[in-house]
Amino acid sequence: MQDITRRRLLWSIPFATAAVAGGGFLAMLSGLRKGNFDPREINIPVINKPIPPFSLIGQPPSAGFNQQELQRQTKPILINFFASWCIPCLTEMGVLQQLSSHIDIWGIAYKDKPDAVSGFLERNGNPYQKIGQDPEGNIGIEWGLSGVPESFLIMPGGIIKWHYPKPLSVASTQILLSLLQ
Template sequence: MQDITRRRLLWSLPFATAAVAGGGFLAMLSGIRKGNFDPKEINTPILNKPIPAFSLSAQPPSTGFNQQELQQQTEPVLINFFASWCIPCLTEMSMLQQLSSHISIWGIAYKDKQNSVSGFLKRNGNPYQRIGQDNNGNVGIEWGVSGVPESFLVMPGGIIKWHYPKPLTVNSTQTLLSLLK
């Protein structure tokens, strides 16, 4: 008798899995039809909230920084998570160089080696006023980073006002600059 119950359970498992997957697919299609589901959207749970607590060690040629220093800024600051091993980060550098004349940019070297980051900045320019090292990626996790590059606009007092989870473009830069006016 126990063998029959186990066999029925094993036979029903693929059907149950298909039913759950089908239900999720139907919910997604319903959301698309209603206009409240964007498959390209990345959820940013910290948008319009205070920055998380963090402290970053120095990344030469700069000093590290922490939550309190960022909160004490009287002007908006663009926080940019980047890495020397990241090809999109390289393509974004020219945009960051242009932006650096309009806003203070603080970089966070994400899961990278100090020497690699220093070489990357020497070769490609350094748009950052301050740079901190996030060796293990914990700060990125707290900020909700899903990959690099990602940029966050932090307003005076430490509220995250804008998030861009891709390399900065002309359009995203225009959006950012409009928020500064």
């Protein structure tokens, strides 16, 4: 008798799993229909919070930087996570070059090799005033990174004011510049 009960339990697990997954799927479809669910939305819990603790080794020609140095800044800084292997990072380099005349940009080379980053910056220009390395990606995790490129506007005192989880564009830089006024 106990063997039959165990068999029924084992057979019911896949059906229960399918029912729960189906319920979640129906909830998403209902949210899409009502307009309160965006599958492309990224929830970043770091907005309006202090920057996380970190310390980055330098990426030549920079000596790197850390949390305390960023917190001591008296003007806004744009932190840009990038990588030499990232095609969208290449596409945003022109926008970063133009933006660097309006705001200091500090770069974080995400999961990349120093030689590859140096070559990338030599070929495409260097809009960064400082560059640090995040070779393992641990700093990116602390910042809530979902991929590269991503940019964060840091206000004086080290508060994250704005986050952009894709390549910067002319439209996004207009939003950023309006935040600086």
